[in-house]
Amino acid sequence: MTDQRDLQSIAESVGAHIAEGDLLAKGLGVRLVEIAPGRATAVMTVRPDMSNAAGVCHGGATFTLADTAFGFACNAHDRLALAQTCTITYTGAARIGNELTAVAEEVALVRRSGIYDVTVTDQNGKVVAVFRGQSRQIKGQPTIGAGSFTP
Amino acid sequence: MTDQRDLQSIAESVGAHIAEGDLLAKGLGVRLVEIAPGRATAVMTVRPDMSNAAGVCHGGATFTLADTAFGFACNAHDRLALAQTCTITYTGAARIGNELTAVAEEVALVRRSGIYDVTVTDQNGKVVAVFRGQSRQIKGQPTIGAGSFTP
Amino acid sequence: MTDQRDLQSIAESVGAHIAEGDLLAKGLGVRLVEIAPGRATAVMTVRPDMSNAAGVCHGGATFTLADTAFGFACNAHDRLALAQTCTITYTGAARIGNELTAVAEEVALVRRSGIYDVTVTDQNGKVVAVFRGQSRQIKGQPTIGAGSFTP
Amino acid sequence: MTDQRDLQSIAESVGAHIAEGDLLAKGLGVRLVEIAPGRATAVMTVRPDMSNAAGVCHGGATFTLADTAFGFACNAHDRLALAQTCTITYTGAARIGNELTAVAEEVALVRRSGIYDVTVTDQNGKVVAVFRGQSRQIKGQPTIGAGSFTP
Numbered sequence: 001m002t003d004q005r006d007l008q009s010i011a012e013s014v015g016a017h018i019a020e021g022d023l024l025a026k027g028l029g030v031r032l033v034e035i036a037p038g039r040a041t042a043v044m045t046v047r048p049d050m051s052n053a054a055g056v057c058h059g060g061a062t063f064t065l066a067d068t069a070f071g072f073a074c075n076a077h078d079r080l081a082l083a084q085t086c087t088i089t090y091t092g093a094a095r096i097g098n099e100l101t102a103v104a105e106e107v108a109l110v111r112r113s114g115i116y117d118v119t120v121t122d123q124n125g126k127v128v129a130v131f132r133g134q135s136r137q138i139k140g141q142p143t144i145g146a147g148s149f150t151p
Numbered sequence: 152m153t154d155q156r157d158l159q160s161i162a163e164s165v166g167a168h169i170a171e172g173d174l175l176a177k178g179l180g181v182r183l184v185e186i187a188p189g190r191a192t193a194v195m196t197v198r199p200d201m202s203n204a205a206g207v208c209h210g211g212a213t214f215t216l217a218d219t220a221f222g223f224a225c226n227a228h229d230r231l232a233l234a235q236t237c238t239i240t241y242t243g244a245a246r247i248g249n250e251l252t253a254v255a256e257e258v259a260l261v262r263r264s265g266i267y268d269v270t271v272t273d274q275n276g277k278v279v280a281v282f283r284g285q286s287r288q289i290k291g292q293p294t295i296g297a298g299s300f301t302p
Numbered sequence: 303m304t305d306q307r308d309l310q311s312i313a314e315s316v317g318a319h320i321a322e323g324d325l326l327a328k329g330l331g332v333r334l335v336e337i338a339p340g341r342a343t344a345v346m347t348v349r350p351d352m353s354n355a356a357g358v359c360h361g362g363a364t365f366t367l368a369d370t371a372f373g374f375a376c377n378a379h380d381r382l383a384l385a386q387t388c389t390i391t392y393t394g395a396a397r398i399g400n401e402l403t404a405v406a407e408e409v410a411l412v413r414r415s416g417i418y419d420v421t422v423t424d425q426n427g428k429v430v431a432v433f434r435g436q437s438r439q440i441k442g443q444p445t446i447g448a449g450s451f452t453p
Numbered sequence: 454m455t456d457q458r459d460l461q462s463i464a465e466s467v468g469a470h471i472a473e474g475d476l477l478a479k480g481l482g483v484r485l486v487e488i489a490p491g492r493a494t495a496v497m498t499v500r501p502d503m504s505n506a507a508g509v510c511h512g513g514a515t516f517t518l519a520d521t522a523f524g525f526a527c528n529a530h531d532r533l534a535l536a537q538t539c540t541i542t543y544t545g546a547a548r549i550g551n552e553l554t555a556v557a558e559e560v561a562l563v564r565r566s567g568i569y570d571v572t573v574t575d576q577n578g579k580v581v582a583v584f585r586g587q588s589r590q591i592k593g594q595p596t597i598g599a600g601s602f603t604p
Contacts, residue, residue, distance in 0.1 A: 021205075024212055049174045052173050054231075059218050060176070060214055063218070064215070082241070083241055084240060087389070090233070130585075132585060258429075283432075323507075327513070360477035360517065362517025365517070365539075390540075392536055
């Protein structure tokens with residue numbers, strides 16, 4: 001019988017698998033700090049090689065951090081979930097050296113379609129971006145392997 | 152007096168500056184292949200280190216390519232422009248080894264607020280993502296240097 | 303055998319059914335002016351009772367026009383399609399008395415998931431809003447009746 | 454000197470002005486039930502004339518309810534604010550006769566740019582839509598009158 005502790009241990013197992021296999025996130029130094037069913041927190045320190053031409057953190061790096069937290073959260077049920085649409089709004093500059101924290105939370109999961117909100121803050125708690133991801137579960141389990149990746 | 156040729160040469164100068172200074176895009180191998188006022192094309196080959204845990208191109212890499220093309224296009228007037236909100240919808244998987252092309256086009260530019268559409272296709276012309284970026288011009292010129300980066 | 307003319311006549315039949323049954327759009331005076339597979343044009347004159355507190359066209363009225371054009375376009379294949387996520391960006395004020403035209407076009411249709419872009423212009427050709435809708439086909443046909451409406 | 458009570462009474466004054474002047478919302482029976490700085494709750498009963506061709510609540514009606522709650526919340530500081538981009542995701546069908554409640558909350562307000570989240574639930578607490586609005590303050594005050602409505 002599945003109880004709350006099982007769901008938490010499933011989520012942690014998913015977290016370990018994704019953290020191991022997600023090479024882009026690894027390369028950017030993204031670390032998973034907490035995962036639970038429908039929820040995850042990831043952190044990233046903004047390195048000089050993540051800057052844009054204006055010398056601040058590239059929007060693509062902030063997006064990747066938020067998207068990775070979203071990916072942990074929406075896969076935490078161990079049902080393979082793909083991103084369909086993601087929207088990010090930048091509310092402040094993230095600077096080189098900042099430590100960014102992305103907290104992803106499930107807003108709704110109806111059948112196989114989910115909505116997740118991610119808030120990205122810097123080390124002072126300033127919100128630098130808000131992100132909303134829409135996911136769809138397909139066949140497969142993150143801890144075992146993929147189904148079809150065609151949406 | 153500004154004529155069409157001047158605008159094109161300004162856009163190309165902006166392109167050179169951003170291509171030089173955008174370290175995240177450089178690290179991902181993004182190359183600018185064409186720039187004009189309000190328009191840009193950039194390409195990227197999906198490398199193994201850009202994969203997610205499912206072994207296909209990470210959404211963050213596709214986003215960064217699209218966002219970079221958007222950044223070239225909205226800055227091509229040599230008025231510094233920041234991303235406000237970006238939305239990406241994935242329409243197909245991008246696989247390791249694929250060569251992705253992102254074409255960004257200006258949909259509207261009203262005073263300082265712009266809308267840009269970016270389509271990302273693979274080497275077979277299959278659309279893998281559509282992206283829409285909303286920009287806002289602030290003080291400063293990409294070819295000279297930044298103004299304030301607080302939105 | 304299905305040929306191009308059949309697809310067009312199916313689209314027109316869908317158009318007639320939706321135009322008849324869409325009571326909100328009817329109440330706002332939305333008229334379908336053209337429909338084809340994956341494509342539709344609808345118009346609406348902004349009436350005084352569609353204004354917001356600032357005395358211009360309410361964003362909800364502009365959205366409803368765009369959404370209705372999107373609904374025509376994504377159902378035109380006579381496979382029942384529901385909106386999942388819609389994004390609208392306002393690029394200029396629509397004023398009382400303006401005649402607005404919404405043109406919806408299919409950007410991508412992969413299996414059952416579609417993306418449609420809608421541009422809303424006033425009678426002078428000024429773009430007042432851009433809209434992007436994401437649809438998902440479910441069982442059922444607009445010309446016959448609905449399947450399940452739970453997304 | 455402005456204290457908390459003043460801000461609340463300003464918000465209520467804005468609420469009364471907008472509720473009086475927003476004719477589209479009035480026509481759809483939208484009622485403001487609570488307003489505070491950066492926050493508002495509005496309700497609407499889904500009438501038969503708000504249905505789409507599938508016989509359920511038109512997405513445009515749900516959007517208008519959410520957008521109206523957003524408008525109250527982002528104007529509650531008595532600084533005139535316009536919608537720039539709004540995204541709605543439908544998570545369940547709203548049916549004729551349902552009483553929908555939209556709660557709008559300020560997520561971020563940086564200088565003149567704001568982000569507001571709106572959740573729309575039915576009378577059973579089921580979430581039928583989530584909405585995110587991006588606003589920009591311009592000159593003018595809702596309680597006095599408008600500035601320029603060109604974004």
